[in-house]
Each structure stands twice: as structure tokens, then as C-alpha cells.
Amino acid sequence: MTKSARPSAINTPFDDLGLAVSCREPLSHHTWLGIGGEAEFFCEPVDVDALAKLVRRCHESGIAFRVIGGGSNVLIPEAGFAGLVLRLSAPAFGGIDVQRPAIVAGAGAKLVHLVSAAVQAGLSGLENLVGVPGTVGGALVGNAEGHGGDIGARVREVSLMLPSGEIDLRSGPRLAFGSRWSNLDDGIVIGCRFELDAEDPDQLTKRMQKQWIVERSSQPSGTRAVAMMFKDPLGTTAESLVSQAGGRELRLGEASVYPTHANYVVASPGCSSDDIRGLIELVRGKVRERFGVDLTPQIEMW
Ligand SMILES: Cc1cc2nc3c(=O)[nH]c(=O)nc-3n(C[C@H](O)[C@H](O)[C@H](O)COP(=O)(O)OP(=O)(O)OC[C@H]3O[C@@H](n4cnc5c(N)ncnc54)[C@H](O)[C@@H]3O)c2cc1C
CATH class of the missing domain: 3.90.78.10 (UDP-N-acetylenolpyruvoylglucosamine reductase, C-terminal domain)
Structure with a gap:
């Protein structure tokens, strides 16, 4: 080891946090297009506390960070990302809890799982999003839209982690959704509560299946790239x-x-x-x- 090299135990600005942060993660592995460069640092935190520690460290040390969801709507440059990329893939971020007529979902849950859970529970309002790829978090930030409505129309409360690591619970007039836009781009979406309507599950399933056929026919097939x-x-x-x-x-x-x-x-x-x-x-x-x-x-x- 040369004099200037860092001791092997300290490789990243996050090492003292005791969290599994890796270096030079190929982001092509996490996007639909399958292209682009590396993340300087990468972590899939196990829970909200771990996420808060990472975000706080970035905030204090001036390290840029970003979240990647399903990677269906991002283009990563060949130069990659200089900073920390976070992926909310741990079970702590992927829960889907039916609390009639509401559903509480984690940002890391797949949108397809949320839609199926709602339909199975006989709760309507999200079935129009069938076939939209990605996670709940990605869908909220970009206000994903299906045939006949956007996700924002059913959102009642969002829990957002601010760059300081604090949690901001947003509801009512503090939530804004527009055409493929939301005001949730100033933090990390952790989870959300949707307010839905009770409907006969059989009818709902039939409607979702019809919408699924329409959605499939409007998407390219045969490749994920x-x-x-x-x-x-x-x-x-x-x-x-x-x-x-x-x-x-x-x-x-x-x-x-x-x-x-x-x-x-x-x-x-x-x-x-x-x-x-x-x-x-x-x-x-x-x-x-x-x-x-x-x-x-x-x-x-x-
Ligand atoms: C085949 C195909 C069909 C599609 N059809 C539709 C469609 O019908 N309707 C539609 O609206 N879109 C559609 N899209 C676009 C895309 O699927 C949506 O925008 C989707 O909601 C993106 O979710 P994601 O989890 O993949 O987000 P990503 O691509 O991973 O991320 C998108 C943005 O959201 C941010 N983000 C992700 N998670 C979080 C989080 N937890 N907190 C903060 N920021 C976060 C990321 O940093 C990034 O800026 C389609 C895309 C493809 C490839």
C-alpha cells in the first residue's frame, strides 16, 4: 500500500455507518434499457433508519444522491452517476397493506403488485394503471397515467424523506399532481396511502383484464430494452x-x-x-x- 492510499477498511464516505454501500455499481443492471455507466456508490438500505443515515451523510458531506425505482423511465449517461444511488428493494419498503377502503403501499413495491392487490381486495381506482412498469415510488414522482386516470387522483398521503433525513408527511393541499408531474421530487418517497372505492372483485377483475389487453397492445413486445x-x-x-x-x-x-x-x-x-x-x-x-x-x-x- 502506498502512503497516499486509503486504508482498506475505509473505502467510501459511508463506511463508519456500518451499512452495505458498494462502489462502481453498473446502473445498466437496474434499468429497462440496460445501458449507461456506473454509480460511484450504491446501496439498498434495509430500512428507513438506514436510509436516513445515508441521506443525512450525503446532505452533510455534499454528496449527490438519487433513487432508482424499476428503472423503466431513466436514461443513465455513459459517465454514470457521481454520488450515491439508492434502491428501495428491501422488504421494509415493499409492503402493501389493505385497510379498506384504503391501501398503504411502500415506495419500493412494484406497481403491478399494488394494482393486483387492490383488484383482489375489491377496491377500484388503480386498475387503470395495469401494465405500467416500475415501482410505486417511481409512479408517484412521475404521476404515472393509465387509460382513464393517473395515480395522483387516488393518493391521500405520502411519506417523503427530506435530504435532512426527516420525514415529511404530505397530504391535502401539500400534495400536487399534474400531467406526468408531482411535487414529490424534493425528497425520497417512502410510502403512500391511497383512498379507493369498494367494487365487486369479479367485475373489477374483468375490467382490469380488458385494460391489460389494451395496454399490452399499445406497448412494444419482444424486448425489454x-x-x-x-x-x-x-x-x-x-x-x-x-x-x-x-x-x-x-x-x-x-x-x-x-x-x-x-x-x-x-x-x-x-x-x-x-x-x-x-x-x-x-x-x-x-x-x-x-x-x-x-x-x-x-x-x-x-
Ligand atoms: C414499456 C413501457 C411502458 C410504459 N407505459 C407507461 C404508461 O402507460 N404510463 C406512464 O405514466 N408511464 C409509462 N411508462 C414510463 C414508466 O414506466 C413510468 O414513468 C414509471 O412510473 C416509472 O417508474 P420506475 O419505478 O421504473 O421509475 P424509475 O425509472 O426508476 O425512476 C423514474 C424517476 O423517479 C425517481 N424515483 C423513483 N423512485 C423514487 C422514490 N421512491 N423516491 C423519489 N424518487 C423516485 C427516480 O429518481 C427517477 O427520477 C412506460 C415505460 C415503459 C418502458
Whole structure:
């Protein structure tokens, strides 16, 4: 060991916390697109206390941090992320508790599990989200939308961890949801309470199945390496604008527009983040040129 090397026991700014923080985690393993660089530090905390310790340390030491949910709506640059990436995969963050007519869910729970739990319990209001990939946390932050409604419409209380490590319980006017937007982007969503309506479980199941068929037919199939490119502008769909602007045939490097669902980009083997980013800009430019509409990217570029 050279004089300047750090002792092997202290490798990260988090070592004295006694938590399992790893270094240089490939974030491609945690995203749908399967591309992008490494997280400088990475941790899947076991509970809220562990999460608070990590967040506080970041806050005090000026270390940037981010949460990754299901990774279905993020584009990680090739340079990766300089800071700590957190994933709420531990059971402490994945609970789904039916408390009729409410459901309390952890941010790390899969949205698909939440929707099935609600339908099985005969509680309606979330079934329109069937088929939307990702976690409850990711869906809340981006106000995920299905056929006929968004998740925000059913949210009554959110527990958010602030960068100081404190928990902020938000409800009523302190909660705001808009088109693929919420005011929950200033902290880490820990969990949430939904208020739902009682309905016959058989009827609800049939409705969900119908919606599932519609959702499946509107998504690319055969590969998971896809991402939604743009939010729908008012009064029309991004897919129709991209198609009419001739975007279906576009590709850049190993990134291409999914021909039958033109608001999705597909990453072929060897695809880089720059390919995806460049293609999105190319498609956006075509739509701007043809219709004068500036599409807003749906996928979040880290
Ligand atoms: C095939 C396909 C179909 C899709 N269909 C739809 C659709 O019908 N409707 C729709 O709305 N979207 C759709 N999307 C987009 C995407 O699935 C949603 O935006 C989803 O809600 C993202 O959830 P996630 O857990 O994967 O979030 P991630 O992609 O992991 O993260 C998205 C953002 O949320 C933040 N985040 C995640 N968890 C937390 C947390 N606990 N606290 C704070 N911040 C957090 C991340 O930091 C990141 O900024 C689709 C995507 C794909 C690939």
C-alpha cells in the first residue's frame, strides 16, 4: 500500500455507518434499457433508519444522491452517476397493506403488485394503471397515467424523506399532481396511502383484464430494452406526431424508433446512452420542424 492510499477498511464516505454501500455499481443492471455507466456508490438500505443515515451523510458531506425505482423511465449517461444511488428493494419498503377502503403501499413495491392487490381486495381506482412498469415510488414522482386516470387522483398521503433525513408527511393541499408531474421530487418517497372505492372483485377483475389487453397492445413486445420517449402534448399523442413527422423509420447508432409504437425507443445490443439521447433529439427535431410542437421528453435523463 502506498502512503497516499486509503486504508482498506475505509473505502467510501459511508463506511463508519456500518451499512452495505458498494462502489462502481453498473446502473445498466437496474434499468429497462440496460445501458449507461456506473454509480460511484450504491446501496439498498434495509430500512428507513438506514436510509436516513445515508441521506443525512450525503446532505452533510455534499454528496449527490438519487433513487432508482424499476428503472423503466431513466436514461443513465455513459459517465454514470457521481454520488450515491439508492434502491428501495428491501422488504421494509415493499409492503402493501389493505385497510379498506384504503391501501398503504411502500415506495419500493412494484406497481403491478399494488394494482393486483387492490383488484383482489375489491377496491377500484388503480386498475387503470395495469401494465405500467416500475415501482410505486417511481409512479408517484412521475404521476404515472393509465387509460382513464393517473395515480395522483387516488393518493391521500405520502411519506417523503427530506435530504435532512426527516420525514415529511404530505397530504391535502401539500400534495400536487399534474400531467406526468408531482411535487414529490424534493425528497425520497417512502410510502403512500391511497383512498379507493369498494367494487365487486369479479367485475373489477374483468375490467382490469380488458385494460391489460389494451395496454399490452399499445406497448412494444419482444424486448425489454425500450423506453417511452415523450409525454403526450395537450389534445393529441406523441405517437401520432412522431409517426406523421416520419419518425418511425429513424435510427441512430444502435437506437431505433419502435416502428409500430412510435413513441418508444429500442436499444439494440451495443447501444449507448448517447445513441438514445441523440435519437430522441432527432425525433423531437422532426416533430418541431413538421408541426412546430416541442415535445417534452418523458424519459428522465440523469
Ligand atoms: C414499456 C413501457 C411502458 C410504459 N407505459 C407507461 C404508461 O402507460 N404510463 C406512464 O405514466 N408511464 C409509462 N411508462 C414510463 C414508466 O414506466 C413510468 O414513468 C414509471 O412510473 C416509472 O417508474 P420506475 O419505478 O421504473 O421509475 P424509475 O425509472 O426508476 O425512476 C423514474 C424517476 O423517479 C425517481 N424515483 C423513483 N423512485 C423514487 C422514490 N421512491 N423516491 C423519489 N424518487 C423516485 C427516480 O429518481 C427517477 O427520477 C412506460 C415505460 C415503459 C418502458
